[in-house]
Amino acid sequence: MFRWIFFLFFVALIEVYAFQAFRTITKVRWVLVAYQLISLLAILYIFYQFSQFDRRVGQNSKTLLTLGLLLLLFIPKIILTFFMLMEDVFRVFSGTITYFVGDNDNGSFLPDRRKFISQIALVLAAVPFTSLIYGMTKGKYNFRVLKQTLFFPDLPDDFDGFTITQISDVHSGSFDDPEKIQHAIDLINEYKTDMMLFTGDIVNTHATEMHPWITMFNKIERHEYGKYAVLGNHDYGEYIDWPSQKAKDENFEAIKDLYGQIGFDLLLNQHKKIKKGQSEIAIVGVENWGKNFKQAGDLNKASDGLTKEDFKILMSHDPSHWEYEIKNDDKHFQLTLSGHTHGLQFGIEIPGIISWSPVQYVYKQWAGLYENLGRYIYVNRGLGFHAYPGRVGIWPEITVFELKKGEKVA
Structure with missing residues (x-):
């Protein structure tokens, strides 16, 4: 009261x-x-x-x-x-x-x-x-393609120049403009990268939210080295009251199936070896692990059999996982891709001048690229929107990475 x-x-x-x-x-x-x-x-x-x-x-x-x-x-x-x-x-x-x-x-x-x-x-x-x-009215569909070139001295030779597209936080239940979503799909297809990675939150809560958009997302063209995904916190259906545990479990299974319906291999605390020429890298996918959210991710299980020497790209939806577990892990995860924060969908970003959002007071890594002892995390700002039906200053993002062998030239 x-x-x-x-x-x-x-x-x-x-x-x-x-x-x-x-x-x-x-x-x-x-x-x-x-x-x-x-x-x-x-x-x-x-x-x-x-x-x-x-x-x-x-x-x-x-x-x-x-x-x-x-x-x-x-x-x-x-x-x-x-x-x-x-x-x-x-x-x-x-x-x-x-x-x-x-x-x-x-x-x-x-x-x-x-x-x-x-x-x-x-x-x-x-x-x-x-x-x-x-x-x-406009900002929530003001899609931006952001390009990142990342240098790694231990990148296998055959993967020098390897390209990856990342999307995250689709939140399909919030979409209301098919023409704008088709534009996002066209932007994804324009870059024709070697691989595509999706770092979670395909819906807000219900699997049915994605049904009107499955055909459109299936227009994402094939990537030579595959399309992989992990779950985000919203994919578990944690934020509503379900009539029964059975209904919640059925929705969860349906959400996991959605990723396959749009052509992505869903990695549930597991990894895949990607071979190119005589070299290999590992794509590691953990379930959601967040400091203040569901902790279903099992890093040890997902990377079982991998060593420090293996080149690893880790997908983990919540960047707090990197801060609390990943960045100092002995297996040396060279690159982690996350999403989750949306940059709060509100802030000011002027490249080289200012990058600010209230969410930075909650997450140390909240948007863009961060480094610690040669290990990187990139936090995607998200493709969709949630709660507030818009974006101000923090625009919806499609990220295109190019991996290069060697040290970055200052």
């Missing part, structure tokens, strides 16, 4: 201050009434949808829309509230000084609000507002 009281107080505070910002810059009555009415209707819709959330169903189009509306409504208003609250601190301080040591000619303890403060706050609040709208 206390949490609800606090939440309602927080919402009321934000609404009051946001309204103060609007009222400072305009006195037109119909504009103010329209603003209040729209805000009220949006809040009522959000509360109603949250009250109707069914844990037996999980995320659907309505919950996606509701969360998007929640962020769209409150993030800009939180910015407004911050500026207006800081101005009130100034007004109280100024009023106190004036009361005791100055002249108070207007008879009011507090000075009037300054219009330019509200104008600045509204301009700044418009940035996340327009960004969130763009993210929900």
Whole structure:
């Protein structure tokens, strides 16, 4: 009960201050009434949808829309509230000084609000507002192909120049535009790499979410050295209430089968040797292992029979696995490919200048390439989206790797 009281107080505070910002810059009555009415209707819709959330169903189009509306409504208003609250601190301080040591000619303890403060706050609040709208309408399908050339002194000679395409976090249950998904498939096919790897989360929860997209994903062209996949945390159906354990188990088996239906070999704590010429590398696939998520991954089982000298590419959905187990493992996993974080679908990335997202305060490795003692992890930003129905600054990703033998030239 206390949490609800606090939440309602927080919402009321934000609404009051946001309204103060609007009222400072305009006195037109119909504009103010329209603003209040729209805000009220949006809040009522959000509360109603949250009250109707069914844990037996999980995320659907309505919950996606509701969360998007929640962020769209409150993030800009939180910015407004911050500026207006800081101005009130100034007004109280100024009023106190004036009361005791100055002249108070207007008879009011507090000075009037300054219009330019509200104008600045509204301009700044418009940035996340327009960004969130763009993210929900365009950004979620703003696919980017990112290329990485990685150097390894112990890469077998025959694999010098070997190319790999990685996708991750499809979350097919969130898709709503076949034309855009076909565009992503076309981008994947454009690069004609030697191998393709899929690092988990084919659905949000239910195997049926992928059914409308199977034909489209089957258009991904054959890769000479195969297509391999591992499971992500969402593939286990952990986030809803199932009518029975049997139903949950059947869904899990159906999800595992989905990977085969789109042409991927699913590696369940196992590895495959890939032969090219006179050389071999190992593709190692573990089930999901996350510091704060399901820990079904068994690194020892997946790499049984491999040695430190074998060149290994490990697929592990959650990058926290690398941080806590993989990077210091005696078998020396040269390259780990992960996903999971989505870069929170929100942040700022300008190559060579800034790379920031709130998710970096949770995951040390959250997007892109990281290195430790000659061992690398690459965290894919994901192809799809989940929870928030959009992306802002952290765009959906297809990664193309080229493996080179030797040391990287500085």
